Amino acid sequence: MRSRDIDAAAIRRTAAGLLSSFWSRPRVRRPLDLARLLLALAGLVVLATVVVLAGAGMPDPTALVPAVPARTLTRRAISLVNAASSLAILGILAVVALRALRFRRFAVTSALLSCGLGVLAGWLLPEGVRLLAGHASAQVLIGPPVQSAGIPVTAAIALFVGADLQRRRWWLVSRLAVAVVVGCSLLLGSLTVPSAAYAVLVGICAGLAVRVSLGVVPARPSELAIRTVLERGGLPVTSFQPHDDAAGRITYLAADGTGRTLVVTVIDPDRRGVPLARRAGRVVRLRAAVVGHPALSLRGQLERRALTTSLTTAAGVTAPQVLALLSAGRALVLVEQPIGGEPLRAAADGAVPSDLGPAFAALRRLHGTAVAHGALSAETVLVQPDGGVGFADFTLAQPAATELQRELDVVALLVAAAVVVGVAPAVAGLRSGYLSDAVAEARLSALLQPLVLPRPTRRALRGTSVLADLRAALAHPAVARAAGRPPRLERLRPRTVVSVVGGTVAAYVLATQLSHVNLAQVFAHARLGWLGAAVLASAVTYVGAALALHAFVLVRLPLGRTTLVQLASSFLALVTPPTVGHVGLNIRYLQRSGVPAATAAADVAVKEAVTVAVTVPVLLVCGWLSGVSGSRLSLLPSGDVLVVLAATAAAVAVVAVLPPTRRLAWRRLQPLVRQTVPQLVAALSSPRRLVLAVTGVLVLDAGYVLALGASLRAFSAELPITVLVVVYLAASAIGSAAPTPGGLGAVEAALVGGLTATGIPVAIAIPAVLVFRAATFWLPAPLGWGAFVLLQRRGRI
Structure with a gap:
C-alpha cells in the first residue's frame, strides 16, 4: 500500500474518532434530571396559564419592579454592572467550551443543542400564546418590545444547563453571573418579572430536555479508575467483577494478592436520588424514634454504614470489616471484607442449630455499642461454621440508637428466627441470649407489628400465625398492664391520609x-x-x-x-x-x-x-x-x-x-x-x-x-x-x-x-x-x- 493511502486511512480514522468524541457512548440518564425537568415544565405551564387566563385583567408587569430612570448615576452604575456580568458570562462560556473540548466533548454537543432548543422554544411559545390570548399576553412573556434580554438569558441558561456543569468548578460562578444579569435587566427595564421567569424556565427546560433525551457522560468511575484508586489506597486487586447494580450504587467482588475476597461498593453520582423517595417515605410514615435520623443522600448513607460497621467489629461482633473508604472523583468507594457463614433461612436444611442463644447474645453485644442494625432478617443474620453468629448489610444501621430502635432490632430477629425454626426455640434463644425480663418481653410483645419489620420478613409472615403465637409466648398480663401503653410507631396512618385528602377535596369543592x-x-x-x-x-x-x-x-x-x-x-x-x-x-x-x-x-x-x-x-x-x-x-x-x-x-x-x-x-x-x-x-x-x-x-x-x-x-x-x-x-x-x-x-x-x-x-x-x-x-x-x-x-x- 502506498504511503499516500496509509495517510488517508489514518486521517479518516482520526476524523471518525474526533466526531465520535462529540457523540460519546455510553451515556446515562439521571433520574434527578427528569424530576427537575417535570418541575420546571410545571412552573412554565403555570406561568403561561396565568398569563392566558388573566388576559387584559393582568396588572402591568413593569409596575412590579419599576425601571431605574434614565440619565441617572444609578442607571449608569447598573449598566456597567450589567455589561461586566454579560462579559463574565461570555468568558465563562469560553472557558467551559475549551475545557469541554479537551476533556468532555459531548458537553459541547449537548450545550449547543440545548441553546438551539431554548431559542426556538422561547420564540415559538409566545406565538402560541398570541394565538390563544392575543398580542398583549404574548408580549407579557417576551418582555419589553425594544431591547428585550429574554432570548439572550434563555440561551445562556440553556448552554450552562446543557453543558452539565453541576458540581463542577464553574457552576456556582455561572449561576451568580446569570442572576446578576437578570437582576440588572429588571432594573434597566429590558426584562419584566414575568418575562424574566419565562426566560429562566425556558432555558432550564431546554437544557434538561436535552440531558434527559440524549443522556450525559457517566460520572461513575470506570472499573479501571476504581482499580487505580484501590491500588493507591494500598489495596491492589487481582480480579474485579460486577456483582450487584442496585439503585444508586454498584457492588463489585474483588480479590487481592493473598486471595482474600473483597466487596467494593461504589456510590453512583448519576443515580443519586433514586432511593430518596423510599427513604423519605419511611421518614414521613414512621416516627423519628423508629427510623432515627437517616442519611437521605447515598454518600451520607455509605459513610454511616462504614462508621457503624467499624463500631460493630470493634466491639467483637462478627460483621464485615471495613478496610478503606476512598474517593474516586465524585464517587465514594467503600471496601469491606465480608464474613462467611450461612444465612439463618438455611435452618430448614439443618445448617443452623435450634439454640439461637448465640444470635441474641451477639445482638446484645451490638446494642452495647449503641448501634441498631435496622434491617435484621433471615438473610442478614449469618451463622458461622463454629456456631457463632454475625450480621451483614449495615445499610440502615443507626449509631447512638435509642432504646426503641434497639427493641425493634430484637423484635425483627425474634420474628425472623420464629419463622425459620419455630416460636418456642426463638423465645428460648431470646431469654438465654439477650437475658430479657418480664417487663422487656411485655414491651416486645406490644411491638410485634408488621409495620416495622423488614420487607423479607413481612413476606415470610403472610399466611402464618407467627405474630399471634409470639404474643402468646411473651404474654405477661399483669406486667403488660404495669408497663403501660406501647409507643406509637406510625407518624401518619392511612386513615389520617385519607381524612386529609378527603377534607381537602371537600373544602376545595x-x-x-x-x-x-x-x-x-x-x-x-x-x-x-x-x-x-x-x-x-x-x-x-x-x-x-x-x-x-x-x-x-x-x-x-x-x-x-x-x-x-x-x-x-x-x-x-x-x-x-x-x-x-x-x-x-x-x-x-x-x-x-x-x-x-x-x-x-x-x-x-x-x-x-x-x-x-x-x-x-x-x-x-x-x-x-x-x-x-x-x-x-x-x-x-x-x-x-x-x-x-x-x-x-x-x-x-x-x-x-x-x-x-x-x-x-x-x-x-x-x-x-x-x-x-x-x-x-x-x-x-x-x-x-x-x-x-x-x-x-x-x-x-x-x-x-x-x-x-x-x-x-x-x-x-x-x-x-x-x-x-x-x-x-x-x-x-x-x-x-x-x-x-x-x-x-x-x-x-x-x-x-x-x-x-x-x-x-x-x-x-x-x-x-x-x-x-x-x-x-x-x-x-x-x-x-x-x-x-x-x-x-x-x-x-
Whole structure:
C-alpha cells in the first residue's frame, strides 16, 4: 500500500474518532434530571396559564419592579454592572467550551443543542400564546418590545444547563453571573418579572430536555479508575467483577494478592436520588424514634454504614470489616471484607442449630455499642461454621440508637428466627441470649407489628400465625398492664391520609361554590325565626337518640341523663369519624350504669342496626312518594330524587365492588352481626321495646329533616317533605362513610349536591347547608363539651 493511502486511512480514522468524541457512548440518564425537568415544565405551564387566563385583567408587569430612570448615576452604575456580568458570562462560556473540548466533548454537543432548543422554544411559545390570548399576553412573556434580554438569558441558561456543569468548578460562578444579569435587566427595564421567569424556565427546560433525551457522560468511575484508586489506597486487586447494580450504587467482588475476597461498593453520582423517595417515605410514615435520623443522600448513607460497621467489629461482633473508604472523583468507594457463614433461612436444611442463644447474645453485644442494625432478617443474620453468629448489610444501621430502635432490632430477629425454626426455640434463644425480663418481653410483645419489620420478613409472615403465637409466648398480663401503653410507631396512618385528602377535596369543592355566592347579602335577608326553628329541631334529635337507646337496655335509665349523654357525643364528633365517638360513649355510659361490657356493646350495636333497618325503608318509601301528586300517580320517584338516589347507589356500589373496601366492610360487620342477632331477636319478641326503638329513630331522623327544612325556609326556599327526607338520608349515608370527624366536608358537599339536584339554586343551597350544619353540628359542640365534663365529674361516663 502506498504511503499516500496509509495517510488517508489514518486521517479518516482520526476524523471518525474526533466526531465520535462529540457523540460519546455510553451515556446515562439521571433520574434527578427528569424530576427537575417535570418541575420546571410545571412552573412554565403555570406561568403561561396565568398569563392566558388573566388576559387584559393582568396588572402591568413593569409596575412590579419599576425601571431605574434614565440619565441617572444609578442607571449608569447598573449598566456597567450589567455589561461586566454579560462579559463574565461570555468568558465563562469560553472557558467551559475549551475545557469541554479537551476533556468532555459531548458537553459541547449537548450545550449547543440545548441553546438551539431554548431559542426556538422561547420564540415559538409566545406565538402560541398570541394565538390563544392575543398580542398583549404574548408580549407579557417576551418582555419589553425594544431591547428585550429574554432570548439572550434563555440561551445562556440553556448552554450552562446543557453543558452539565453541576458540581463542577464553574457552576456556582455561572449561576451568580446569570442572576446578576437578570437582576440588572429588571432594573434597566429590558426584562419584566414575568418575562424574566419565562426566560429562566425556558432555558432550564431546554437544557434538561436535552440531558434527559440524549443522556450525559457517566460520572461513575470506570472499573479501571476504581482499580487505580484501590491500588493507591494500598489495596491492589487481582480480579474485579460486577456483582450487584442496585439503585444508586454498584457492588463489585474483588480479590487481592493473598486471595482474600473483597466487596467494593461504589456510590453512583448519576443515580443519586433514586432511593430518596423510599427513604423519605419511611421518614414521613414512621416516627423519628423508629427510623432515627437517616442519611437521605447515598454518600451520607455509605459513610454511616462504614462508621457503624467499624463500631460493630470493634466491639467483637462478627460483621464485615471495613478496610478503606476512598474517593474516586465524585464517587465514594467503600471496601469491606465480608464474613462467611450461612444465612439463618438455611435452618430448614439443618445448617443452623435450634439454640439461637448465640444470635441474641451477639445482638446484645451490638446494642452495647449503641448501634441498631435496622434491617435484621433471615438473610442478614449469618451463622458461622463454629456456631457463632454475625450480621451483614449495615445499610440502615443507626449509631447512638435509642432504646426503641434497639427493641425493634430484637423484635425483627425474634420474628425472623420464629419463622425459620419455630416460636418456642426463638423465645428460648431470646431469654438465654439477650437475658430479657418480664417487663422487656411485655414491651416486645406490644411491638410485634408488621409495620416495622423488614420487607423479607413481612413476606415470610403472610399466611402464618407467627405474630399471634409470639404474643402468646411473651404474654405477661399483669406486667403488660404495669408497663403501660406501647409507643406509637406510625407518624401518619392511612386513615389520617385519607381524612386529609378527603377534607381537602371537600373544602376545595365548597370553596369553589362559595366563590359564586355573596354570603353577606344572602344572610342579610335571612328569616331569623326559621333559624331558631332549625336549632330547636336539632335539639329534638338528642331526645330521639336517647329513646332509641332506652328500648334495648334492661337497666332502668333516666331519660334526661341519657339525653345528656347523646348531647355529649356531639362534642366527640369534632374529633372522631361519624358514629365512632357516639357508639363508644354510649357503651361507656351503659357500663357505668351497671350493664356488663359485652351486653353494653351488644345493646348499642342493636340500636345502630335498628336505626339502619328503619332508615332504609323510610328512604325508599319517601323516594317513591316523591313521585305521587294530586294530578298523577307514578310508580317511580320524581326525577330529582332519582338523581340523588342514583348518586348514592353509585357511591355504595363503588365501595362494594372494590375488594379492599369490601374486605374491610366484612371485617367490621361480621363481629357486629354476631353480637346483634341474639339481641335483635329478643327485641323483636317484645313489641313495646320495638315500638319505642322505631319511635326514637323516627324522632331522630325527623329532627334532622325539620332542621334542614327550616334552614331552607330561612332563605325563602322549600321542598316537599319526602324530597327533604331523601336528600338528608342520602347525605347522611355518604357522611357516615367519610373518615373525617363528623363527616366534615363530605356531608356539606353531599347536601349541597342533593339540594341543587332537586332544583334549589346554589346561592340558596350553600347558606342553607351552612345554617343546617351550624345548628346540628357546630352549635351543639360547646354544649356537648359541658355535658361531657359534667357527666365525667359525676362518674356517669
